[in-house]
Amino acid sequence: MATPTVSKSILDSDNIRYDASARTRWRLGFDRVIGWLLPLLFVVAIAPILSLVYYISARAIPSLSWQVITSTSPYQTDAMGVPIIGTFELMLLATSIAVLLGLFGGIATAEFLSERTAGWVRMSANLLVGTPSVIVGYFGYFTFVIFFGWSLSLLAGTITLAFFMTPYVFRTADLAFTSVPSHIREAALGSGARPYQYILRVGTPIAFPQILTGIFLAMAIGVGETAPIVLTTAGGKIPPQTLFSPVSWMSSLIWQNFAQAPSTGLPTIAFQAAFLLLVVVVSLNVVVRIISSRYRRRLEGLYA
Amino acid sequence: MSSPDPSTPEVREPLPASGPEETGSTPQSARSFLARIVPLVPALIPLGIMVAIVIALVAETGFTNFGIEFFSLHWDPVNNQWGIGVFLLGSLITAVPALIFSMLIGLGIAIASTTYLPRFLSQWLDPFVDLLAGIPSVVYGIWAFIIVAPYFGSQLEPWMVMNLHFIPGFGGPINTSGLGILISVFILTLMALPITTLLIRDALRSVPRDLWESGLALGATRWEVVRRVAIPHGRRGIFSAAFLGFGRAFGETVAVAMIIGTATVLPKNVYDIGNTMAAQMFELLDSAIGGTGSPQFLAAIAEMALVLLGISLIVNILGRRLISSLYTQQIQGL
């Protein structure tokens, strides 16, 4: 047997309750303390959310009522009808375009592109996501408002927002189709299915929940965007009549009220808008989580 | 067969664009050529958008050459001075501290979540942190302006000046509005936090279970395994968290515009007002809408945009390269 040449140290102690070494006692103590301190950091993240939600709700809820939400009268200063309709319309249009572009693009990337090309495409989608929103807004202003001559309008805002949202939907569709288990994909193609048949009949049902959550997430992100819309639309007093009308967007409304009267205090309508935005964003996030967890269970079944 | 693991995407055979060849009236070669090209077009959309943006920006600059003075510290359009140095520095002095704080806090939260908290707790707490990403910038802005800034101005900053004045930059006059660099760093930290936390959490979760257990089996405490095994293993993910978190803080526009005070000179201390590139651009554009500025004015904005975009792209490329997975979970800006 090899004679241990290391001096008799705490290594040779058989006591498993107490370690004579101060060092080890310190290690154990430190681990315990950190185990209590680190979770407290969650407070740093959660407290602001709670504070934010509380204060905004406190200023907004008392004045909210069905009447306020639906009124489109230009004389009522806290009427939310026009911004709500405007936001809704712009969101609808922009989302439709983003879904169209993103779905086709994402599925095409997942299914038809070689790895190399797909790499470039995915990188550009990721870069778009990380691009500051003011740049997208700037692009929208100079391209659609000025160059195309659409002026500050629903159309300019729609296309700009659509460009902003497309990469999110794109990535989701790409990932969803890439995640289709390869044995299922190969089985479908191997039995003679044409590509579009595979995509429609096999891929889409499997990828659907994930794509749906991606769309909701893109909507949650899009509805809160300010810069791209401020720079491409002008607020109107009535809901947009044509594609070239001004449109009132909730985040823009908040910004404009802020910019014009920061010291005299924000009017209630700004808080109402903020509150509604929070409601929309949180609801969408909750829905996304619900769909995600159901989806995960279903996906596991594919591997049975 | 294992569950889908987007971190190592299997290489899949790209589909041939068309099915078995059919005879038809159109010539074979044209038809199959089309069939191959058509699916590629939608895939190139993001690329196309990116290119379009760059082209538009470049076109707007009118190729005006401001020379090296473009980065000087004097911004005075009235006197034909176009130095964006002020704003560039402003972006840096807000984004870098925000990055540091969000990395430290994110690291702590991620470690707590993966190592110390029981599963059922972390399952509930993690989504809260992710929720920080979903809050619209304007809403952050109002909350910061109305609730946080007065607190900063009347309580926190006086306290800091009294007790921390020996640190350079922490002494000096405060402005009681509470707006300025300090509160901007605070808000940017909150906005970068979900990104750093998520990426570090993913990096730690990707450590193979038996590697983790090997560390514990040697008589290491949980902290020691995290520090000496898990974090080195997840280095790449942690670096990507830094890059992408920085990108987020650097590019944030509206919230900063609301609370940084919009100055065109450098702040004298951390309590002073200042401005960042993104916020300044946004303000200039907002006021330029409708009216037209001088061509130099527009060119300056365009070139500012190019600088902003360029830095953002570099940071994002570096950050993305380090992430092994195809895409991460989707939250704003990630």
Added chain:
Amino acid sequence: MNEDRATSPPGAPVLSVRGLSVLAKQKKLLDNVSLDFAPSSLTAVIGPSGCGKTTFVRTLNRMVELTPGLRVKGEVQYVGQNIYGAGVNPVLVRRRIGMVFQRPTVFPMSVFENAAFGLRLIHESDDEVDKAVEEALERAGLWSEVKDELNRSALSLSGGQQQRLCIARALAVRPRVLLLDEPTSALDPAATQRVEATMQTLKREIVLVLVTHNVGQAARVSDRVAFLHSGHLIEVGETAEILERPRDPLTQEFITGRFS
């Protein structure tokens, strides 16, 4: 006051298991297992998959508590102290009862730092660390192969070498018990043979507990064999006895065909 002495009767076996049961939500993973381990011996734990052999071995160094939802009943005595007793810290237990896993799990560091990992934690002096690392690598049968390249990344070693490095790493903190959970199942035959040779040497020094699905391996290296089935310890005895003349029909059923 020196609290270093273990409080145990002098002749106590190093490791012994008394009435050990592990309960999951719906089923018993281990049912009332009792077993003694003689010092300097190698006990092989065999059985069909799902019989609980990995669970068993993981209770011996309190790794089983890393899996949520399991309850442990009974006692595991290390030098007369119940490792599940009150006030016992698993960190201390795991230093004395080491473990080697199925796949080689070297850390992303140099060979030297891997082996020195446990020693660095307790802040041994550099001299001591050097000596201990050399000794551990020697015992694991790896020293001659790596002694000139200790600063190489451990990931550049072959699978068999990595596994032996994991053994050395575990040995460096001088445990009195080493648990091995199917350590050669990811290795090729040549590497397997080296590891088995290492086990043969080590079993003369410390207690080895080897989980293996390879009955031939059990025959080659072990002194005693314990057969588990559905969480029960069916029989245990000297290797030759169990493998050639098993008493229980379940054991017999398992052995035939796998060992001739």
